[in-house]
Amino acid sequence: MPAQRLLPSTEAEDLIALVREIARDELAPKTAEAEAHERFPREVFRLLGKSGLLALPYPERFGGGAQPYEVYLQALEEIASAWMSVAVGVSVHVMSCYPLATFGTDEQRERWLADLLAGDLLGAYALSESHAGSDAAALATRAVRDSDDYLVTGTKAWTTHGGVADFYTVMVRTSDDGARGITCLLVDGGTPGISAAPPERKMGLTGSVTAQVHFDGVRVPVARRIGEEGEGLKIALSALDSGRLGIAACAVGLAQAALDEAVAYARQRTQFGRPIIEFQGLEFLLADMAAAVESARATYLEAARRRDRGLPFRRQASIAKLVATDTAMRVTTDAVQVLGGAGYTRDFPVERYMREAKVLQIFEGTNQIQRMVIARDLRNG
Amino acid sequence: MNIVVLVKQVPDTWSERKLTDADHTLDREAADAVLDEINERAVEEALRIKEAQGGEVTVVSMGPDRATDAIRKALSMGADKAVHVSDEALHGSDAVQTARVLAKAIGTVEGYDLILAGNEATDGRAGAVPAMIAELLGLPQLTQARKVSFDGSTVTVERETEEGLTTVQASLPAVVSVTEKINEPRYPSFKGIMAAKKKPVNTVTVADLGIDAGEVGLAGALTTVLEAAPKPPRTAGERVEDDGTGGTKIAEYLVGQKLI
Ligand SMILES: Cc1cc2nc3c(=O)[nH]c(=O)nc-3n(C[C@H](O)[C@H](O)[C@H](O)COP(=O)(O)OP(=O)(O)OC[C@H]3O[C@@H](n4cnc5c(N)ncnc54)[C@H](O)[C@@H]3O)c2cc1C
Numbered sequence: 001m002p003a004q005r006l007l008p009s010t011e012a013e014d015l016i017a018l019v020r021e022i023a024r025d026e027l028a029p030k031t032a033e034a035e036a037h038e039r040f041p042r043e044v045f046r047l048l049g050k051s052g053l054l055a056l057p058y059p060e061r062f063g064g065g066a067q068p069y070e071v072y073l074q075a076l077e078e079i080a081s082a083w084m085s086v087a088v089g090v091s092v093h094v095m096s097c098y099p100l101a102t103f104g105t106d107e108q109r110e111r112w113l114a115d116l117l118a119g120d121l122l123g124a125y126a127l128s129e130s131h132a133g134s135d136a137a138a139l140a141t142r143a144v145r146d147s148d149d150y151l152v153t154g155t156k157a158w159t160t161h162g163g164v165a166d167f168y169t170v171m172v173r174t175s176d177d178g179a180r181g182i183t184c185l186l187v188d189g190g191t192p193g194i195s196a197a198p199p200e201r202k203m204g205l206t207g208s209v210t211a212q213v214h215f216d217g218v219r220v221p222v223a224r225r226i227g228e229e230g231e232g233l234k235i236a237l238s239a240l241d242s243g244r245l246g247i248a249a250c251a252v253g254l255a256q257a258a259l260d261e262a263v264a265y266a267r268q269r270t271q272f273g274r275p276i277i278e279f280q281g282l283e284f285l286l287a288d289m290a291a292a293v294e295s296a297r298a299t300y301l302e303a304a305r306r307r308d309r310g311l312p313f314r315r316q317a318s319i320a321k322l323v324a325t326d327t328a329m330r331v332t333t334d335a336v337q338v339l340g341g342a343g344y345t346r347d348f349p350v351e352r353y354m355r356e357a358k359v360l361q362i363f364e365g366t367n368q369i370q371r372m373v374i375a376r377d378l379r380n381g
Numbered sequence: 382m383n384i385v386v387l388v389k390q391v392p393d394t395w396s397e398r399k400l401t402d403a404d405h406t407l408d409r410e411a412a413d414a415v416l417d418e419i420n421e422r423a424v425e426e427a428l429r430i431k432e433a434q435g436g437e438v439t440v441v442s443m444g445p446d447r448a449t450d451a452i453r454k455a456l457s458m459g460a461d462k463a464v465h466v467s468d469e470a471l472h473g474s475d476a477v478q479t480a481r482v483l484a485k486a487i488g489t490v491e492g493y494d495l496i497l498a499g500n501e502a503t504d505g506r507a508g509a510v511p512a513m514i515a516e517l518l519g520l521p522q523l524t525q526a527r528k529v530s531f532d533g534s535t536v537t538v539e540r541e542t543e544e545g546l547t548t549v550q551a552s553l554p555a556v557v558s559v560t561e562k563i564n565e566p567r568y569p570s571f572k573g574i575m576a577a578k579k580k581p582v583n584t585v586t587v588a589d590l591g592i593d594a595g596e597v598g599l600a601g602a603l604t605t606v607l608e609a610a611p612k613p614p615r616t617a618g619e620r621v622e623d624d625g626t627g628g629t630k631i632a633e634y635l636v637g638q639k640l641i
Contacts, residue, residue, distance in 0.1 A: 010453070010578070011574055011575055011578060014450075014453060014454070014457060014569075014574045014577075015571055015574060017454075018457075018568060018569055018571070018574065021568065022568060024395075047568075050570060051568055051569075051570045051571060052570045052571030052572050053571065056571065060575075065571045065572075065575070066575075
């Protein structure tokens with residue numbers, strides 16, 4: 001059963017109807033095959049881009065959809081129910097546009113934002129390095145000033161769309177002043193000196209490319225610096241606040257898909273002469289799954305509405321990311337249980353859902369880090 | 382070229398469809414309603430013609446209030462404006478009454494050169510409305526088109542039926558109905574969805590069209606549904622074990638069913 005949504009406008013209803021149609025007809029039929037063959041579906045992003053779905057929360061003036069996060073995230077959730085790797089890709093792309101859209105000067109926005117949002121380009125967000133994961137401020141990729149350019153050298157790790165992205169929003173070190181020595185650059189993917197390592201061989205999300213990206217003396221004009229030197233970490237963390245809401249929405253979409261699969265199976269599978277959904281042991285499990293999915297949805301929507309009203313939402317975004325991704329892990333694990341032996345095979349999607357859920361607890365700040373963010377906010381009052 | 386496209390909102394073929402017990406009309410509450418897919422193709426064809434030749438695309442629809450959703454979908458695909466005939470009195474109208482109302486509604490669109498429709502709706506499947514409209518308007522009808530082309534004021538259609546393929550020609554204005562082979566309809570873009578909000582939709586009643594409410598609806602319909610029963614559940618079917626003669630047995634079965 002598709003999620004029942006309360007949407008704020010007719011255009012939002014039409015948007016969700018469009019996303020469902022595209023998800024059902026263009027995404028879902030291809031998911032299992034592409035994931036099994038670890039194939040990155042670039043053409044699916046082109047279709048989404050053409051339909052305006054890669055730019056929903058950005059201003060209309062630059063080709064965006066001018067949608068509140070409350071609506072954008074629900075569209076993202078629908079994509080995640082059909083194809084997790086694609087939804088994560090959309091979320092990462094949207095996040096990689098955020099620094100320019102939010103912290104760029106008018107001149108920079110005029111120059112680049114419409115291109116980023118037009119739907120043909122795909123972005124990447126490069127913060128992590130192999131020794132700087134949770135401790136992102138330890139990053140070491142260097143940008144050295146050379147007249148009107150920076151020369152960037154170093155290796156970014158775990159970059160979603162690494163090697164396939166058209167542009168990279170990269171956090172680099174411009175001074176040794178720890179967290180205050182980090183700067184944000186918008187780098188064209190075609191700039192000489194950029195190369196990607198072979199993609200990581202992952203447990204799940206196999207349709208998404210995750211790779212190290214090497215920068216070897218890459219020349220980036222100073223005009224492509226977003227914000228001032230030293231503001232990079234602040235910009236990166238601000239982008240992550242919104243990005244985490246995207247991950248929360250992806251998690252809920254995944255959990256919803258697992259729930260739907262489990263309910264459909266439990267209705268038609270009979271044991272002891274009855275559909276297994278009639279056994280209380282399973283009925284309660286399914287009820288708990290449904291309760292968890294709907295609570296997680298309510299949690300991210302509450303955070304999104306705060307964001308849409310211009311209220312602080314960092315704590316709420318971390319709570320949503322924590323709650324929704326832990327929910328996705330539990331619900332997908334329980335979905336495998338509901339399907340019994342069938343659930344453990346690759347003939348059904350739930351084992352894949354379970355593998356996909358795990359990464360949600362790890363990236364864009366592990367769930368331990370989310371708890372740190374929440375606790376810091378409580379401590380500071 | 383100015384084009385009128387007839388569109389209808391139908392129950393989604395992906396959801397369960399049924400008739401009401403009370404009067405055997407469509408149970409519109411039971412299923413999700415969508416723009417009929419065959420109409421999406423008609424709209425798509427109209428948009429392609431417009432993109433090639435210029436002009437304006439007007440969608441005309443008869444249906445309850447919520448048919449506005451289907452109309453908006455056509456507008457978000459790129460149609461320019463719409464006429465929506467919405468009237469309680471229309472409930473239960475049959476194909477002939479529908480054709481009369483639509484013919485009048487088409488009359489409110491100025492200077493059309495072409496009327497496009499789907500060859501049959503996925504719900505009623507009468508497949509007669511486009512021809513009836515042509516008759517009422519005194520226009521040539523080119524039905525079951527899988528390809529449409531133009532040369533000046535002449536329209537040429539590849540008409541495909543179970544009997545085979547024929548090429549038919551007429552001078553404009555004309556009524557053309559299309560089959561699902563005609564094209565692959567585009568998805569609306571979100572920009573299209575936003576633009577659709579601002580496009581004009583002229584909502585009219587039967588009285589506005591100069592039709593007496595008594596002439597339409599279930600009571601005045603020329604055809605009546607006396608009885609309706611759900612399709613029987615699928616039976617287990619026949620199983621053929623292949624002991625080397627499987628192919629022959631399947632062929633015999635198909636011959637027995639007059640399928641080959
Ligand atoms: C598929 C995938 C895609 C990714 N995409 C991107 C991307 O596009 N861009 C990008 O920049 N990064 C990306 N990442 C990187 C991701 O954000 C990091 O993996 C994550 O931040 C964790 O860093 P780490 O892997 O170095 O783990 P570590 O930081 O080494 O953590 C290891 C363990 O220690 C725990 N831990 C660490 N510090 C603390 C602490 N202070 N208190 C308690 N526990 C702690 C962690 O919670 C974790 O359990 C991606 C990762 C994956 C797997």
